[in-house]
Amino acid sequence: MVHIGGMETRLDRFAVARNDLAVPHPSGKLVCVACAHRCKLAEGGRGVCLVRSRHGDALTVPWGYTAGVAVDPIEKKPFFHFLPGARALSFGMLGCDMHCAYCQNWFTSQALRDDRATGRALPATPEALVAAARDHGCAVVTSTYNEPLITAEWSRDVFVQAREAGMRTTFVSNGHATAEVLDYLAPVLDACKVDLKSFDAGSYQSLGGKLQAVLDTIRGLVARGIWVEVLTLLVPGFNDSDTELRAIAAFIVATSPEIPWHVTAFHPDYRMTDPPPTPAATLQRAAAIGRDTGLRFVYAGNLPGRTGNLEDTRCPSCGATVVRRTGFTVHESLVTPGGTCPSCHAALPGLWSPGGTVRPPAPTASRP
Numbered sequence: 001m002v003h004i005g006g007m008e009t010r011l012d013r014f015a016v017a018r019n020d021l022a023v024p025h026p027s028g029k030l031v032c033v034a035c036a037h038r039c040k041l042a043e044g045g046r047g048v049c050l051v052r053s054r055h056g057d058a059l060t061v062p063w064g065y066t067a068g069v070a071v072d073p074i075e076k077k078p079f080f081h082f083l084p085g086a087r088a089l090s091f092g093m094l095g096c097d098m099h100c101a102y103c104q105n106w107f108t109s110q111a112l113r114d115d116r117a118t119g120r121a122l123p124a125t126p127e128a129l130v131a132a133a134r135d136h137g138c139a140v141v142t143s144t145y146n147e148p149l150i151t152a153e154w155s156r157d158v159f160v161q162a163r164e165a166g167m168r169t170t171f172v173s174n175g176h177a178t179a180e181v182l183d184y185l186a187p188v189l190d191a192c193k194v195d196l197k198s199f200d201a202g203s204y205q206s207l208g209g210k211l212q213a214v215l216d217t218i219r220g221l222v223a224r225g226i227w228v229e230v231l232t233l234l235v236p237g238f239n240d241s242d243t244e245l246r247a248i249a250a251f252i253v254a255t256s257p258e259i260p261w262h263v264t265a266f267h268p269d270y271r272m273t274d275p276p277p278t279p280a281a282t283l284q285r286a287a288a289i290g291r292d293t294g295l296r297f298v299y300a301g302n303l304p305g306r307t308g309n310l311e312d313t314r315c316p317s318c319g320a321t322v323v324r325r326t327g328f329t330v331h332e333s334l335v336t337p338g339g340t341c342p343s344c345h346a347a348l349p350g351l352w353s354p355g356g357t358v359r360p361p362a363p364t365a366s367r368p
């Protein structure tokens with residue numbers, strides 16, 4: 001059990017004063033720009049995320065611990081166009097700026113809000129995390145599990161070390177960001193998975209976030225040349241209508257039709273236990289909508305082997321299957337190290353070899 005008071009005491013060891021993402025406000029308050037809540041904090045004030053607070057002229061922010069570290073296949077994040085088959089040293093902390101009723105990581109993300117959450121903080125350093133990544137043969141270091149935006153300073157410090165060790169860096173985020181935090185992370189961030197949970201502002205509000213902020217983040221990542229993949233967890237009755245799926249797909253196409261869209265299956269979890277698990281047919285319907293709308297890459301997730309070829313990557317130019325997958329397992333990747341289709345030589349967006357260069361999704365506005 002984790003209490004805010006007790007957690008505050010224990011997490012005092014794992015907090016530092018930083019001004020990286022604090023902006024003075026004419027009222028005398030400090031604005032935290034780590035996420036789209038933009039909390040205005042008076043002395044001693046704590047943000048919506050509960051992990052950041054103001055003391056004097058600085059913010060006290062989490063640093064120097066993890067609440068979970070694992071070596072995951074990069075497909076689990078999921079990234080399907082970013083070093084297929086690579087290992088990702090994945091680390092998380094505690095807390096989130098949203099409170100999704102279906103959160104599958106609620107035991108860490110909601111650790112400061114929910115007494116039932118059991119997340120625990122263990123000491124860590126950027127050097128130790130990067131050394132662990134090296135020891136386990138990881139090409140990628142990933143900030144994930146809880147919401148990494150709210151601990152952006154820690155992620156950035158880890159990523160600086162990871163980059164120096166020749167590794168790539170990724171975020172698994174709800175995308176509830178600001179332009180300031182994207183600018184802050186851009187120099188050290190290679191790729192970001194963003195949840196686009198709904199296309200309804202009211203639904204987003206019920207989860208504790210703002211739809212427009214997430215849309216701005218997706219566009220902002222593309223504009224900054226950061227590789228982005230978008231994920232929508234399809235919850236029956238919440239966000240799986242044809243109308244909403246078309247709206248999501250149309251937004252992505254209008255940003256770049258080359259952004260991969262993952263439509264994944266919900267299973268009852270945490271506080272959302274009423275909707276049934278998402279059937280495979282719903283993922284297939286969403287994928288058909290995505291492709292009809294103009295998306296080049298749509299993937300089905302969480303139902304391995306049950307959605308036909310929707311886990312594979314096909315070349316949009318010639319139709320050849322270039323990566324075959326089941327779940328998180330890559331059976332075969334035929335993309336050339338230079339990132340081209342082996343059959344027709346078309347360039348494929350993403351990063352396909354450790355020494356390669358990211359080919360970002362072409363923004364729609366700049367397409368011929």
Ligand code: SF4
Nearest residue numbers: 032035038039047049
């Ligand atoms: S990270 Fe977001 S929720 Fe937390 S203090 Fe900053 S603006 Fe507020």
Ligand code: SF4
Nearest residue numbers: 096098100103109174
């Ligand atoms: S944004 Fe992600 S981590 Fe946060 S509560 Fe929602 S699903 Fe969980």
